[in-house]
Amino acid sequence: MNYPKLNIDCAKIYQNASQLITQLALKNVTVTPVTKIFQGHPIINQLLIDAGAKMFADSRIENIQRIKQAGFSLPAMLIRTPMLSQLSRIVKYCEISLNTEIEVIQQLSIAAKQMNTTHGIIIMVELGDLREGVMPDRVIGFIRKIITLPNITIKGIGTNLACRYGIAPDDRNMTLLSELADEVDITFGLKIDIVSAGNSASINWVLNHDGQTRINHLRIGEAIFLGSVPAEQAKIAGLQFNAITLTAEVIEAKTKPSLPWGTRGLNAFGEKETILDKGYVTQAILALGRQDVCVTGLHPPDGMKIMSSTSDHLLIEATDSALFVGQKIQFNLDYSAILSAISSRYIHKAFDGLQIKRQNNIKHIVKH
Ligand SMILES: *Cc1c(COP(=O)(O)O)cnc(C)c1O
Numbered sequence: 001m002n003y004p005k006l007n008i009d010c011a012k013i014y015q016n017a018s019q020l021i022t023q024l025a026l027k028n029v030t031v032t033p034v035t036k037i038f039q040g041h042p043i044i045n046q047l048l049i050d051a052g053a054k055m056f057a058d059s060r061i062e063n064i065q066r067i068k069q070a071g072f073s074l075p076a077m078l079i080r081t082p083m084l085s086q087l088s089r090i091v092k093y094c095e096i097s098l099n100t101e102i103e104v105i106q107q108l109s110i111a112a113k114q115m116n117t118t119h120g121i122i123i124m125v126e127l128g129d130l131r132e133g134v135m136p137d138r139v140i141g142f143i144r145k146i147i148t149l150p151n152i153t154i155k156g157i158g159t160n161l162a163c164r165y166g167i168a169p170d171d172r173n174m175t176l177l178s179e180l181a182d183e184v185d186i187t188f189g190l191k192i193d194i195v196s197a198g199n200s201a202s203i204n205w206v207l208n209h210d211g212q213t214r215i216n217h218l219r220i221g222e223a224i225f226l227g228s229v230p231a232e233q234a235k236i237a238g239l240q241f242n243a244i245t246l247t248a249e250v251i252e253a254k255t256k257p258s259l260p261w262g263t264r265g266l267n268a269f270g271e272k273e274t275i276l277d278k279g280y281v282t283q284a285i286l287a288l289g290r291q292d293v294c295v296t297g298l299h300p301p302d303g304m305k306i307m308s309s310t311s312d313h314l315l316i317e318a319t320d321s322a323l324f325v326g327q328k329i330q331f332n333l334d335y336s337a338i339l340s341a342i343s344s345r346y347i348h349k350a351f352d353g354l355q356i357k358r359q360n361n362i363k364h365i366v367k368h
Contacts, residue, residue, distance in 0.1 A: 012353070048224075081100050
């Protein structure tokens with residue numbers, strides 16, 4: 001076994017994906033899984049297809065290209081506004097992209113025409129989180145400028161919330177998006193397919209909403225892979241947590257004083273932490289550091305605390321257990337820690353539970 005090791009429980013991920021796809025289908029909402037945290041790994045993509053995904057979404061063309069080149073034929077949605085410098089790759093590998101710039105759509109049209117294909121676009125609407133999107137009162141004028149472009153199909157409109165400023169989906173902004181869809185249809189004689197109301201942070205709004213709405217699509221990553229939605233929202237019953245864990249190995253375990261000695265300056269990272277004198281402590285060094293993972297997103301087991309980290313070392317203290325060389329310690333990870341761990345080439349990835357995922361069918365759908 002190689003360490004540090006990231007264990008990925010495919011049965012849990014499969015269960016989360018199939019639960020969300022089924023549960024949201026009851027609300028007439030299609031889920032497009034967002035594969036960016038797994039960088040378009042083919043194992044994960046197959047899992048999502050088995051769970052019922054009909055399309056996948058990613059923020060990076062490299063990941064989408066990787067999936068398409070692995071032989072997957074399901075449609076791809078690029079969920080970051082395209083770079084002008086990548087347009088021909090985007091048209092080649094993506095059926096749909098999320099867009100906010102007229103110039104980009106004009107160039108997508110030219111690229112699609114050259115390649116003798118069509119490209120679908122979803123126009124993103126700014127609803128207050130101030131990341132991507134056309135201001136709501138500009139949407140009609142925006143579409144007027146692109147509607148006649150050849151080889152471009154307007155697939156729908158969408159929004160993204162709860163990313164930059166944590167602005168929550170609510171009746172007000174969701175109704176505005178839904179009404180905009182009607183306005184676009186009426187103004188241009190269209191019947192747009194997709195009204196995409198956001199990411200994992202929009203699941204609770206959809207599940208709790210009972211009235212008329214045009215909203216029929218979500219792009220979901222976090223809730224599938226972590227089983228969670230933003231902290232202040234209600235947890236979604238039935239989702240599995242901690243599908244992804246990180247195990248690292250102890251390379252030194254000693255009882256040492258808690259206070260350093262000698263003349264003290266800044267540490268290797270220009271920081272100076274405050275130190276409590278706790279007398280002697282049980283301290284261990286793990287072979288895991290800032291070069292491997294975003295250490296602030298690691299959660300150690302009960303009775304252990306992360307004290308410091310350097311490029312290659314993680315310092316932990318145990319309150320009530322012994323620590324020993326060769327010991328393997330398992331951490332839970334938050335979103336940032338998972339992102340960094342998956343990107344790290346020093347961390348070994350193990351995809352577990354592939355055989356049992358199909359037996360793990362959902363017994364009942366929990367309604368909100
Ligand atoms: C990352 C991303 C998502 C998925 O977000 P989660 O919080 O992981 O569900 C959806 N839409 C866009 C535009 C994104 O960048």
